[in-house]
Amino acid sequence: MESLIKKLSISHRNCPECPSPKVIHVFFENVLGLLFPDFATELMKEGDQIAEKIEELRHKLSRILIRNKHLHNGDGAEIANLFFQKLEHVYDLLIQDVQAMFDGDPAAKSTTEIIRCYPGFYAVAAYRIAHLLHTLGVDLIPRMITEFAHSKTGVDIHPGAKIGEKFCIDHGTGIVIGETTIIGKCVKIYQGVTLGALSVEKSDADKKRHPTIEDYVVIYAGATILGGNTVIGNHSTIGGNVWITKSVPSNSKIYYQAKMYNPASDETDTYIIKN
Structure with missing residues (x-):
């Protein structure tokens, strides 16, 4: 004692x-x-x-x-x-x-x-x-x-994130927005969205680790977008439960992303549907 x-x-x-x-x-x-x-x-x-x-x-x-x-x-x-x-x-x-x-x-x-x-x-x-x-x-x-x-x-929004005007969170529960995230104007985010980092190494603390979301983007429930070099182009729509680690061009629609086992090749294929 x-x-x-x-x-x-x-x-x-x-x-x-x-x-x-x-x-x-x-x-x-x-x-x-x-x-x-x-x-x-x-x-x-x-x-x-x-x-x-x-x-x-x-x-x-x-x-x-x-x-x-x-x-x-x-x-x-x-x-x-x-x-x-x-x-x-x-x-x-x-x-x-x-x-x-x-x-x-x-x-x-x-x-x-x-x-x-x-x-x-x-x-x-x-x-x-x-x-x-x-x-x-x-x-x-x-x-x-x-x-x-x-x-x-x-x-969970880190105070270091940069968020533009007319930001809309709908429902909200489970949203994570990391420290170096950049969000433009007129962005709408639904519940369960993660804007996170690909790396959690302490040596990366001073680097941009989180994605950039440009203007007029809608991100639906459960989507995960990772990485400091990942940019979601303006006027894009990100569907629910997608996993994104690469940039998306402006005016894109990511409807669905899933990993499915292909018995013919004995491999896991990734399917991304964009419009």
Whole structure:
């Protein structure tokens, strides 16, 4: 027991100001409630109330960053200022995402339903807020935000991914979008899609490991697209349960990919149907 106490004591001393998951989750949900009153604990109908809330949250983020200088290379207060200066752009992107989800789902009766009920919206909102912090050079905290959303929605989006406007996630559960993924505008992804890496070697950490999805692409449920050199051309449709490790030209339709045993040749043949 004394040995365990000593080890834990060292661990706690080495992490005196680490932001707890609860602190970061509360901060994220407060920012989300600021942007979308559907998530707010109380409505702020006057401009000065919103200004006060922004200042409160800016101060909280500033304190977190100042106390955790190991998580960034800049000035904590300045990073917090920049975050809230750039937050309007995040809001505008999310409004476009909501509209894309509404337009792309005939079951949706209103944009309010998208915001309040759709896990895809929640996951994308967490990603866009986390991505802003990521672009400002903040470590760990963006991952804490997206992993919190992952635990609630089943959608795993790395904050380092680059995702364009009007991004639509339908259903959502099981989606994985890796760190170096690039997604263009007006892309729609269904449940169970993986945009992943071909290699998990640590030496490849600084390389582009995940695919590029160009504009106006639809990827149906269960599709797996791997590799940093893999590009899905614009206006392509990727069918369900396909496995892709090579680039696909623009305007392609990948309907089906399967491996089937051929008794005549005693080999496994791969069939890809494109149109």
